[in-house]
Amino acid sequence: MAWDPQTYLKYSGERARPAADLLARVPVVAPRVAVDLGCGAGNITRLLAERWPAATIVGVDGSEAMLASARAAGIRARFERADIADFRPDVAPDVIYSNAALHWLGDHAALFPRLVRVLAPGGALAVQMPRNHHRPLQSILSAMVDEWGLAPRLVGVAGRSEILAPEAYYAVLMPHVAALDIWEVDYLHVLAGDNPAFEWAKGTSLRPVLAVLDAADQGRFLDTYAARTKDAYPRDGQGRTLFPFRRTFIVATARG
Numbered sequence: 526m527a528w529d530p531q532t533y534l535k536y537s538g539e540r541a542r543p544a545a546d547l548l549a550r551v552p553v554v555a556p557r558v559a560v561d562l563g564c565g566a567g568n569i570t571r572l573l574a575e576r577w578p579a580a581t582i583v584g585v586d587g588s589e590a591m592l593a594s595a596r597a598a599g600i601r602a603r604f605e606r607a608d609i610a611d612f613r614p615d616v617a618p619d620v621i622y623s624n625a626a627l628h629w630l631g632d633h634a635a636l637f638p639r640l641v642r643v644l645a646p647g648g649a650l651a652v653q654m655p656r657n658h659h660r661p662l663q664s665i666l667s668a669m670v671d672e673w674g675l676a677p678r679l680v681g682v683a684g685r686s687e688i689l690a691p692e693a694y695y696a697v698l699m700p701h702v703a704a705l706d707i708w709e710v711d712y713l714h715v716l717a718g719d720n721p722a723f724e725w726a727k728g729t730s731l732r733p734v735l736a737v738l739d740a741a742d743q744g745r746f747l748d749t750y751a752a753r754t755k756d757a758y759p760r761d762g763q764g765r766t767l768f769p770f771r772r773t774f775i776v777a778t779a780r781g
């Protein structure tokens with residue numbers, strides 16, 4: 526299930542907006558160590574390095590292709606390959622920041638408190654994840670997974686589990702932290718192109734499903750998904766497509 530930096534970065538402008546919105550809410554003024562978990566191609570890690578010029582910045586990702594892009598981008602950060610599920614830092618970070626990555630991991634009720642526990646005293650865990658299971662982008666995909674009988678092959682596959690409701694993150698995290706800020710934003714992106722919803726999904730949510738299909742079935746699956754998303758996200762007279770997209774934000778501050 527390889528990540529492709531080119532495809533993912535196609536909508537880097539739209540994807541950077543929530544990343545910046547999250548970063549603006551991190552309450553740590555002068556961290557010694559800030560980690561970008563699931564840093565991808567490093568374009569958001571760069572924002573961390575700019576906000577905290579005196580900090581050691583570490584980008585962590587599981588994809589060698591993404592890390593290669595990040596390392597080539599001239600960002601003032603160290604990039605390390607690791608599975609977030611096994612993330613155990615040698616030095617307790619003052620900030621663990623994660624934009625659009627933790628929804629690829631399961632068991633958030635265990636993962637989130639564990640990440641808070643590895644923070645330095647008074648440190649912050651800042652997370653943003655998409656939550657669009659009610660939107661055509663995801664509901665068309667879920668329906669097709671059922672129609673194609675793919676569900677048994679996707680059990681336990683990364684990125685296939687629904688993230689929790691905001692209230693559930695509150696219940697999971699509040700016993701472990703000094704302060705907690707949780708909010709959601711529904712961005713109304715206005716996208717150009719013939720079928721931008723399909724292009725968007727190709728960079729992310731389609732990947733785990735395509736990974737269990739052979740080349741011929743991938744083509745058929747993509748054709749059907751493209752036709753349905755084009756109907757669900759029509760273009761207006763100026764060639765623009767409205768693309769509403771909901772994201773959940775969490776900033777948890779560790780006890781001092």
Ligand SMILES: C[S@@+](CC[C@H](N)C(=O)[O-])C[C@H]1O[C@@H](n2cnc3c(N)ncnc32)[C@H](O)[C@@H]1O
Nearest residue numbers: 563564565586587588591608609624625626629
């Ligand atoms: C949607 S991209 C987001 C990249 C970056 N944070 C950004 O906002 O541009 C998700 C990233 O999470 C990484 N990722 C997903 N699951 C992971 C895991 N279990 N361990 C490490 N990295 C993971 C992927 O390799 C990918 O680069």
